[in-house]
Structures are given as structure tokens and as C-alpha cells.
Amino acid sequence: MKLRVNNAEINSVFEQLSxxxxxxxxxxxxxxxxxxxxxxxxxxxxxxxxxxxxxDKAQFSAKEVMQPITQVLFYFTEDExxxxxxxxxxxxxxxxxxxxxxxxxxxxxxxxxxxVDPYYKQIRDRVKIAxxxxxxxxxxxxxxxxGTNKADTYAMGIQPVDxxxxxxxxxxxxxxxxxxxxxxxxxxxxxPFVTENTTKVTVPENIDGKGVAELDIWRExxxxxxxxxxxxxxxxxxxxxxxxxxxxxxxxxxxxRRRVWTSCHVDGYTDMAGGHGFRKKHGxxxxxxxxxxxxxxxxxxxxxxCVGCGRCDDACPSYISFSSCVNKLSxxxxxxx
Amino acid sequence: xxNAYMPFGSExxxxxxxxxxxYTFRMAYEGDMVPGQFFEVSIxxxxxxxxxxxxxxxxxxxxxxxxVGKVTDELHNFKVGQKFFMRGPYGNGFEMKxxxxxxxxxxxxxxxxxxVKGIIDEIHRDKSSVKDFHLLVGFKSPEDVxxxxxxxxxxxxxLGQTLTVDGAEEGYEGHVGLVTKYVPxxxxxxxxxxxxxxxxxxxxxxxxxxxxxxRGVPENQIWVSYERKMHCGLGKCGGCKMDDTxxxxxxxxxxxxxxKKLFD
Numbered sequence: 001m002k003l004r005v006n007n008a009e010i011n012s013v014f015e016q017l018s019x020x021x022x023x024x025x026x027x028x029x030x031x032x033x034x035x036x037x038x039x040x041x042x043x044x045x046x047x048x049x050x051x052x053x054x055x056d057k058a059q060f061s062a063k064e065v066m067q068p069i070t071q072v073l074f075y076f077t078e079d080e081x082x083x084x085x086x087x088x089x090x091x092x093x094x095x096x097x098x099x100x101x102x103x104x105x106x107x108x109x110x111x112x113x114x115x116v117d118p119y120y121k122q123i124r125d126r127v128k129i130a131x132x133x134x135x136x137x138x139x140x141x142x143x144x145x146x147g148t149n150k151a152d153t154y155a156m157g158i159q160p161v162d163x164x165x166x167x168x169x170x171x172x173x174x175x176x177x178x179x180x181x182x183x184x185x186x187x188x189x190x191x192p193f194v195t196e197n198t199t200k201v202t203v204p205e206n207i208d209g210k211g212v213a214e215l216d217i218w219r220e221x222x223x224x225x226x227x228x229x230x231x232x233x234x235x236x237x238x239x240x241x242x243x244x245x246x247x248x249x250x251x252x253x254x255x256x257r258r259r260v261w262t263s264c265h266v267d268g269y270t271d272m273a274g275g276h277g278f279r280k281k282h283g284x285x286x287x288x289x290x291x292x293x294x295x296x297x298x299x300x301x302x303x304x305x306c307v308g309c310g311r312c313d314d315a316c317p318s319y320i321s322f323s324s325c326v327n328k329l330s331x332x333x334x335x336x337x
Numbered sequence: 338x339x340n341a342y343m344p345f346g347s348e349x350x351x352x353x354x355x356x357x358x359x360y361t362f363r364m365a366y367e368g369d370m371v372p373g374q375f376f377e378v379s380i381x382x383x384x385x386x387x388x389x390x391x392x393x394x395x396x397x398x399x400x401x402x403x404x405v406g407k408v409t410d411e412l413h414n415f416k417v418g419q420k421f422f423m424r425g426p427y428g429n430g431f432e433m434k435x436x437x438x439x440x441x442x443x444x445x446x447x448x449x450x451x452x453v454k455g456i457i458d459e460i461h462r463d464k465s466s467v468k469d470f471h472l473l474v475g476f477k478s479p480e481d482v483x484x485x486x487x488x489x490x491x492x493x494x495x496l497g498q499t500l501t502v503d504g505a506e507e508g509y510e511g512h513v514g515l516v517t518k519y520v521p522x523x524x525x526x527x528x529x530x531x532x533x534x535x536x537x538x539x540x541x542x543x544x545x546x547x548x549x550x551x552r553g554v555p556e557n558q559i560w561v562s563y564e565r566k567m568h569c570g571l572g573k574c575g576g577c578k579m580d581d582t583x584x585x586x587x588x589x590x591x592x593x594x595x596x597k598k599l600f601d
Contacts, residue, residue: 073342076381079420083340114572114586115341209580210600240575243568245384255382257342259568262576270576270601272566273386273406276539278601288601296581 001175003184006164010049013177017092018047024065025094025130026058027051033059052094054160057138059314061099061236065091066106066123067261070244073119074257081257086122092174094130094158097193098141098307101148102236103129108301109239128155128171133192135159140310142323143194145201148307150193157191166191201323203294203304204330212291217328218283224318225265225282231312231322232263232289237305240264264288286325294326341571344379344422350397352417355483358404359448360413361391364423366398371432372455373562373590376400376425377570383411387567389589390426391451391484392458401451401483427570428589431456431534431560433466439532440469442523444516444545446537450474450483452562452589453536461491468530471497471523475516475541478502479509499523516541520548528553536562546593559593 005013014023025046032040041053042060074081095103110120131154143149157168166189169175178184232238242262247255262269265285271277279285297305312322351363375389378400386408392399400423404410415421433456441460443453460470472491476482479502492498499519501512512519516537525531533554535545542561549559563584568574570585577584579599591599 078381079346081343081381081422083343109573113583117571117573118340118342210598213600239573241568242574242576243385245382247382252382257381257384259574262574264575270566272564273409274403278565284601291580292578296578300581 001169001179002187002189003167003169003178003181004161004164004187005167005178005181005184007049009181009183010165010167011047013181014047014049016177017174021090021092021128022087023047023092023094024062025052026062026132028053028056049160049165054132057096057141057309057311057314059311060234061102061309061311062093062095063102063106063236063238065093066103066127067110067120067239067241070258070260071119072256072258073243076255076257078253086119087126089126091123091127092130092156093127094132095154096132096134096309097151098143098146098148098309099236100129100131100151100154101146101307102309103127105237105297105303105305105307106239108303113300128174130154130156130158131191133157133159134194135192137194137197138310140199140313140321140323141194141197142199142201142308142310144197144308145199145203146304146306146308149195149197159189159191197308199310199323201308201326202330203326204333207295207329207333209291209295209299212295212329212332213284213287215332217325217332218281218287221283221286221320222281224320225286226318227265227267227282227285228317229263229266230315230317231320232265233261234311234315236309236311237293237307238263240269264292286320290322290325290329293322294329342424342569344377344385344424346420346422348420349415349417352415355401355485356481359401359483361399361401361484362412362415363392363394363397363399364421365396367396368426370398370426371430372459373430373452374426374428375452375570375589376423377427377567378402378408378412379422379424380408380411381422383408385424385568387427387564387570387585388423389452389562391454393455399454401448401454403448425570427585429587431562431590433459435560436460436532436534437466438530439467440526440530441467442471442473442525442531442533444473444520444533444535444537444549446475446516446541446545447477447481448483449537449541449562453534454484454487456534457487457491457496461494461496464494464496469497469524469526471499473499473501473516473519473523475501475503475537477504479505479511497524515544517544517548520545520552523552525552525554528555532558532560534560539564556593556597561591561593561596562589563591563596563599564589
């Protein structure tokens with residue numbers, strides 16, 4: 001079902017859904033960007049369509065929803081672990097095509113690689129996806145190169161128009177809610193998607209990871225990369241976490257076991273008790289991340305982890321370009337042939 | 338849905354001291370497992386750490402633990418009769434079928450003896466299951482020797498053994514030097530029948546593998562076990578990934594044909 005609806009009508013649907021759903025979407029936070037006089041765009045719960053940022057790309061992905069930055073796994077006493085009660089509300093999550101593909105990369109790790117992760121599944125089962133169409137490509141995007149410019153599994157598609165939006169409804173609950181609107185007009189439209197990016201990436205398809213790891217190209221990043229991990233934290237497909245136990249000040253025998261985001265660029269990621277660690281050089285961390293995104297994940301799961309959102313390049317304080325790095329690898333591969 | 342992160346409590350049946358900082362905790366446990374698998378020991382307030390199983394009994398498992406970090410420091414305050422939490426077992430472990438009717442050579446460095454001790458125990462129980470057996474084991478110094486009574490019992494039972502230490506005070510009568518020094522002296526009757534297991538610190542494994550290859554041992558007859566940072570043991574946290582391999586799920590035990598392709 002495809003409809004043209006105005007903002008007031010969409011908001012009435014949002015309100016109607018609010019008993020059962022949390023609506024989470026990118027929101028513009030004026031002057032909250034990392035640089036002066038810039039805005040931040042990140043995911044938050046919204047109640048109206050006007051709050052949703054459709055114009056620009058969100059600097060952070062929606063992964064905070066799926067895998068919170070810190071997530072309590074257990075409350076414990078000295079002799080008991082208790083699983084925290086989980087939110088039961090459904091989630092209507094507004095994502096662009098690349099981020100829908102990113103969700104699939106998350107599913108692969110958390111639902112398929114080894115046993116099912118119960119915390120992830122508990123959230124994932126409640127999520128319905130609303131696709132935000134992309135009218136044009138953004139800076140550093142290379143979704144077309146990664147084949148993630150178009151998504152085909154979503155409950156709802158949306159294309160904002162003046163004073164309202166075109167919506168495509170592929171799911172019963174949402175279709176019913178919108179069908180009840182008196183002012184809705186049936187129309188024909190396709191949720192727009194990008195067909196060409198300025199940034200183009202050629203993924204090397206047949207590299208020998210171990211051989212590539214020994215190349216000199218990584219040494220450039222030893223000094224350029226400052227190991228801040230921003231590229232990992234804005235990446236919609238970086239899934240790594242660490243464990244952390246904390247205890248309460250007023251009763252030291254009780255506390256929480258949490259998992260917290262961690263990342264392969266950050267110091268300590270591989271350090272084991274006793275002090276032995278791997279990849280001390282920052283260039284080797286860049287190599288580890290790059291190969292995970294465009295080589296070894298594909299080797300294991302038959303699809304590349306990177307979805308070409310370009311957020312890593314947007315975020316890097318040293319202006320390191322991941323897309324250029326991947327192109328360097330494919331140039332080397334071509335040169336080797 | 339079952340929660341894979343939920344640990345279970347297990348009673349400490351016995352604590353065996355090896356050195357000032359290394360103890361074996363005998364823990365109540367019933368369930369199938371093989372040598373080389375590991376548990377995540379889980380102490381509220383202190384966290385979790387992967388510990389390989391150093392012995393398997395009908396109603397217990399042994400965990401040999403060195404005081405080396407937050408969790409293991411705390412663990413050494415525990416007494417017999419108390420319980421601590423763990424989850425697992427995880428990983429593939431050593432499959433005994435690879436060693437049956439073979440000339441088995443186990444080479445271990447320091448606490449690397451713990452994950453392979455289960456194999457030696459099996460062979461000790463039934464010597465006829467293998468054609469021949471030799472243990473080549475190295476420790477830092479005579480004070481760092483682990484499993485002293487087991488080493489003596491295995492020797493007593495006629496299982497071949499070379500015990501060496503990296504360094505010792507003058508007057509020490511045993512072997513001195515790295516394990517690599519003793520690889521050329523090992524007796525191998527038939528190169529086609531030999532199976533070599535190597536477990537220890539990364540550098541020790543790297544150079545020991547090379548020594549065996551120099552001796553002519555085929556790569557597919559060499560087995561190693563890897564140790565990496567593991568927060569979950571479930572293929573999620575990413576800490577142990579090497580190329581497309583998750584040490585916690587696909588390992589920690591690898592045939593060298595596969596292991597040689599891995600890189601950090």
C-alpha cells in the first residue's frame with residue numbers, strides 16, 4: 001500500500017502507535033556537533049515526524065539501539081546473577097538503505113556466529129524497519145560500490161515531501177494504522193535510492209590476507225592513526241564489545257556485569273592478563289579493521305561487512321580515508337596480476 | 338530462551354598448590370568434555386577470564402590457574418568448600434582419535450602443560466592406546482615446575498619424558514635450555530605415525546613448530562592450541578578473531594595446516 005499523507009496525519013499515527021511502539025529515528029541536535037557551530041545528528045526516540053532529520057546523514061548509526069554502548073547483562077550479589085527485565089515495547093526504527101544492510105551484518109554475528117545472543121535477540125525481535133529514502137548521495141558515501149544502496153526488506157518506506165510524506169506500507173499493523181486516515185491519498189511512488197556516489201570503491205576480491213598484512217602500505221597509518229576508535233564507534237557494522245564488572249558504593253557485594261563497546265583501534269583491545277597483546281602498531285589495527293570489513297567477514301559469511309556509509313571517513317580526526325585504503329588494496333591486487 | 342552468558346556455581350573440591358602463584362582448583366562438574374576445551378571463570382565484581390581444563394574426572398574438572406590478573410588474583414582467596422562461578426565448556430579441544438595408535442609427542446611450555454595434561458592423563462590410563470609417547474616440557478626455572486607429582490607418576494609408568502628449565506642455579510642436575518634444544522634428540526621411529534602437540538607461549542610455539550618441521554614431521558601431524566583475549570567465548574565480542582577464524586568457536590586447537598594461515 002502506498003499513500004500520500006500530511007505531517008499532522010503521520011503524527012496522529014505516531015501517537016496511535018506510541019502505546020505499543022517506541023519510534024526511534026535520526027534527530028538533529030543544534031550546535032551539538034564535535035566542531036564549533038556544527039550540529040550533531042544521532043538516533044533518539046521521537047513523537048512527531050518533524051523531529052526526524054531526513055535531510056542529512058546521521059553521524060552515528062542506529063547501532064546504539066541494537067547494542068547499547070553499555071548494556072547490563074546481570075545484576076549480581078556474591079552468590080546470585082539476575083537477568084535485568086527487558087523493555088517489551090516494539091521499536092519502529094528509521095534507517096537508510098546502508099543501515100538496513102548493517103543490521104543484517106549485526107544479525108550474522110549476534111544470531112548466527114555461535115549461539116544466539118539473548119540480549120541482542122530480545123531487542124532485534126521487537127524491531128520494525130522504516131526505510132528512509134536517499135534522494136542523493138552524501139559526502140564519503142560509497143553504498144553503490146558495496147551493493148547496499150537499495151534495501152528490499154522493510155515494514156515501511158518513507159519519502160518526505162512538502163508538508164507530508166509518501167509512505168509505502170508492507171506490514172499489517174502499520175498499514176492498518178495508516179489506512180484509517182481519512183485524508184490519505186493512494187499514489188504510486190518508489191522510495192528513492194542512490195544510483196551513483198562520488199566516492200567509488202573497488203573491493204579486492206581475491207587477496208591473501210596474510211600476505212597483505214605484511215605489506216608496507218600499513219606503515220603510513222602507524223603515525224597518522226591516533227587510535228581514538230572513532231571510526232569503529234560510528235561504524236554501523238562494528239560489533240565488538242568488552243566485559244566490565246562494577247560494584248555499588250553503598251554495598252560492595254552487589255553490582256552489575258555490563259558489556260561495553262570496545263574497538264580494534266583502541267589500546268588494550270587484545271591485551272590479556274599478564275600483559276601480552278597483539279597489534280601494537282596503529283597501522284596494524286587499521287589493517288585488521290580494513291581486512292575485517294572487506295575480506296575476512298566475507299570469507300566466513302559470504303558478504304562484505306562494510307556497507308559503504310562513509311561514516312568512518314566523516315569521523316576520522318586525522319582525515320584517514322577508509323575508502324582510499326580499500327582502493328589502494330585493489331590497486332595493489334591489480335598491479336600484482 | 339537460555340542465556341549463554343549465565344554462569345553456574347561450582348564447588349571447590351580440592352586445591353593443589355604447584356608454585357607460589359600457580360594452583361589447580363578441582364571443581365565439581367558433570368558433563369561431557371575433552372582436553373583442550375576451556376571455561377570462562379566468572380567472579381562477580383572482578384569479571385571473567387578463559388581458563389583451560391587441566392584434568393577431567395567423572396564428577397570434577399581441574400582448572401590450573403596462575404595469579405596474573407584481576408580475576409585470578411581474587412580466585413586465589415577462595416578455599417575448599419566454597420563455590421565460584423563459571424560457564425562453558427567452550428572450544429573444540431583435542432580429539433583423542435587423532436592420537437590413537439600413534440607415536441605421540443607432546444611439547445609444552447610452562448602453563449601450556451595444563452591444556453594438554455588431559456591427553457597425557459588419557460594415555461597414562463591406557464598406554465596401549467598409543468604406539469609410543471614422549472613429553473617434552475619446559476619451565477622457566479626448577480621453582481616453576483607444575484604438576485610435579487603427575488610428572489613423577491607419568492615417568493614411573495614408563496611414559497617418555499624430557500623436562501627442561503630455561504635456567505637454574507649451579508648444581509641443578511636436570512636438563513637446562515629451551516625445549517627447542519631437545520627436539521633434535523627425540524626418538525621418532527616412523528615419521529608417518531608421529532603426531533606432535535605443541536602448546537605454550539606464542540614465541541615458544543612458533544620456534545618449536547619450526548624445529549619439528551626441520552625434523553621432517555609433516556605439517557598436518559602437528560597440533561597447536563592458541564590463547565587470545567576472550568570476553569565471551571561465544572563468537573560475539575571479537576577479541577579472539579584471527580582472519581576469518583574465531584579462536585573460541587573454531588579453536589583453540591588447530592591443526593598446523595590451518596594454524597599457519599592465521600595471523601593477528
